[in-house]
Amino acid sequence: MATEWLVRMGSMLLFYVSYLLCVCLGVLCLVFVSYWNSTWRGGFAWDGTARQFNWHPVLMVTGLVVLYGNAAVLYRVPLTWGQNKLPWKLLHASLLFLALILSILGLCAVFGFHNANGVPNLYSLHSWLGIVTTALFTAQWALGLAAFLLPCSPVALRGLLKPVHVWMGGAIFILSMASCISGINEKLFFVLNGNTNGTRPYSDLPAEAVFANSLGVLIIAFGLVVLQILSNKRWQRPEPGCEEETSRPLLDEDS
């Protein structure tokens, strides 16, 4: 009995350490992406210049990575387990809605910048992945709302869709990480070319390069901590009489 209690307390302590790490890494991602674009890239505006483009990485990292990841681990917080699930579902959906809006604004920032400067849209692999990620995220959110929040959706449908929702959530998060990494890498090759703006080339590893590369490392670290929290069975919200799932989560959002 005492051993079981100790194991449970140890598991909970470990969860909160992981959760604290997740929150800290998320905040660091936001600080790094904002500082990079405000300090080295000239700050923010919505005027068709490069300062409009600067919203793109900030909004995508905030929406598609940090908010998305935090919304996904929400149900894992033991504090929420004893309570009615509906408010947490609403918070999960609201955080993801905010994440979606920020992602769409992030796309508007880059399309607007491209259009104002005669740069074609959607040609790089980064842009292909990014647009697919946002499209899948939109579909996932709309389907999630219809299936898990509308009172009229049948329980059988929820049971059928949950493994798909869980699995797609993880797949979209992995796509987000790959999109962000390729985007940061591409941006640094664009701006640190040693020819314009008096910058030292990327290959010299100036301070901006080390800083923005570190942002990429932080995004990966955040993503792996999120996936680690989601993959630990002991940290899943206990569901009374829940059926056996055939699909294990990459990211697990309870229905």
Place this chain on the structure above:
Amino acid sequence: MATEWLVRMGSMLLFYVSYLLCVCLGVLCLVFVSYWNSTWRGGFAWDGTARQFNWHPVLMVTGLVVLYGNAAVLYRVPLTWGQNKLPWKLLHASLLFLALILSILGLCAVFGFHNANGVPNLYSLHSWLGIVTTALFTAQWALGLAAFLLPCSPVALRGLLKPVHVWMGGAIFILSMASCISGINEKLFFVLNGNTNGTRPYSDLPAEAVFANSLGVLIIAFGLVVLQILSNKRWQRPEPGCEEETSRPLLDEDS
């Protein structure tokens, strides 16, 4: 009884469809990466020129993605379940050893090319991720060999390390995908700059750009099919008297 049999057969049929898709996508990745580098990038050599560099994407995609992914899903093939596990463990370890060797050769190709042409090593985010991925893969393989194949390793240690091995396997695979995507994106910006070699710029989406972007999409599709196969609980090798696992797999390699 008949229903249970039908469900099991349906699940097995679905597995083989997914497995066939996994094999086909893997082969397509190999064909695409080889064709891209032989047709548009001038083919292969080991002479310090760009033709030496061309081995880099071919070897990394072959080793870190296709062979690695196929080695990971090996235990899921129902054909292997009724048999002694040791030969399949040896095949799993051998495939991953081959994957590791190809990855290291892939790194030698790019380091040799850089050194012969006075290009600095390890400055881009792509290179940072790639080197960390290969280092983690090396540690994972060595630890996996020591823990799960050396007869002297205690069963308790195997039980302790299995969730770590399973989880790290998945994390490394995700890192591999992110490394490959950022690498393909970077290479296309390098070579399709519209200034040298008479190429049309990347932003014009010439045939090479569409083809290599499609390679990136194929890598992501292959990766997601591999992760889907690994996440389905029904497709896991049944282990007699296996203990409850606390860590759910991103990639699941049985101990």
